[in-house]
Amino acid sequence: MFEPIPDLSKARILVSxxxxxxxxxxxVLERVARTLSDDVWVVAPETEQSGAGHSLTLHxxxxxxxxxxxxxxVRGTPTDCVLLGVKLFMADHPPDLVLSGINRGGNMGEDITYSGTVAVAMEGTLLGIRSIALSQQFSDPDAVPWDTAEATIGEVVRRACAARWNREVLINVNVPDCPADQVAGIRLARQGKRVGSSRFSENLVExxxxxxxxxVWIGVEQVRGFDGADTDLHAIAQNCVAVTPLCIDLTDEGTMDAMGSVF
Structure with a gap:
């Protein structure tokens, strides 16, 4: 288990x-991190790597x-950045906390599987460091409400780090698209699933x-709904900050049991 960090002022933080x-x-995230600790490092891609997922440069x-x-x-992927940050630039004293983001756009539901933002936190978790991914939802590309994220995520990070959590788990946080004074609260939520939507694969423009x-351009996903009132997608729709624990162990125990008779 990751033990609680009740006082982050002495923590070393890696931002990517x-x-x-x-x-x-x-x-914005660096400013927030510096309100938590004076020992903040920033190691990030040289250029945008959105949709890179958990890819690693090998060749x-x-x-x-x-x-x-x-x-x-770093001229590489988000995963490269965390690996170099922890094992090279901060090798003398590895970070106590990895913060990823703040992503321009939400990372909820199926988007999590593509997300380079979540991949940063995933790599941090694999390296044995408690890690949190943070994203800001928006509807107007020219008016992303960064002030909302800046006003809320410090408290989310403090509260999350004050708890014990499984070392196989990262925390995925999404901030709603609204002014800070209209945020309706912080809600624990499971990963949701969009329904009635046209996936990226159905929006190819040749x-x-x-x-x-x-x-070919991969077009924008068209979303018409989502499942469940306890999901990240629903929490954001209700102007709540969504906090979702994600496990890097993807094994499905039910299917393991069901297939025990044939394998």
Missing amino acids: NDDGLDAPGIQ DPIRYQRRGPRHVA RVDPRGRPY
Whole structure:
């Protein structure tokens, strides 16, 4: 189990994301992290890596550039950033906490499987560090409510770190698309599932470039509903911050039992 950290002021924190080192969300997260501790490192992709999932660079060298004290831009995936942060840049004293985000857009339901933001927290968990992924929902791309995330996630992180949790678990947090004073609370929620939606695979847009070569855009998912009143999707729809514990052990015990007679 991860033991409680009731006082984060002495904790070493690694901040990363999948939107890139210069993304506004990671700047907000660094400010919040610095209200929790003075020992904050930022190691993030040089460019946006949204949708990268838990991918790792194996066949190319990973280049990096120091951007200042405790700030490193990595030419690689979000997973690369955590691995280098923990095992190289912070090797003398590994972090006590990994914070990922704040992602520009929610990471709920099936999106979790694609998310580079969640992958940062997944890699931190695999390395034996308690890890939290944080995302800010929005409807207007020109008016992402970063103030809402900045006003709420510090308390979420403090409360989460004050609890014991399984070392196979990461915490996924989503902040609703509303002003901070309209947040209806913090709700524990299971991972939801969208229903009646057109998945990414059903929204492929095929075109031809000026040189006559075909290419494809993966279109935006169209969502018409979701299941369950106890899910992350429902919590966000109710203007609540959704806090979802995710287990990195993907084994389904029920199916193991059911297949015991044939294998």
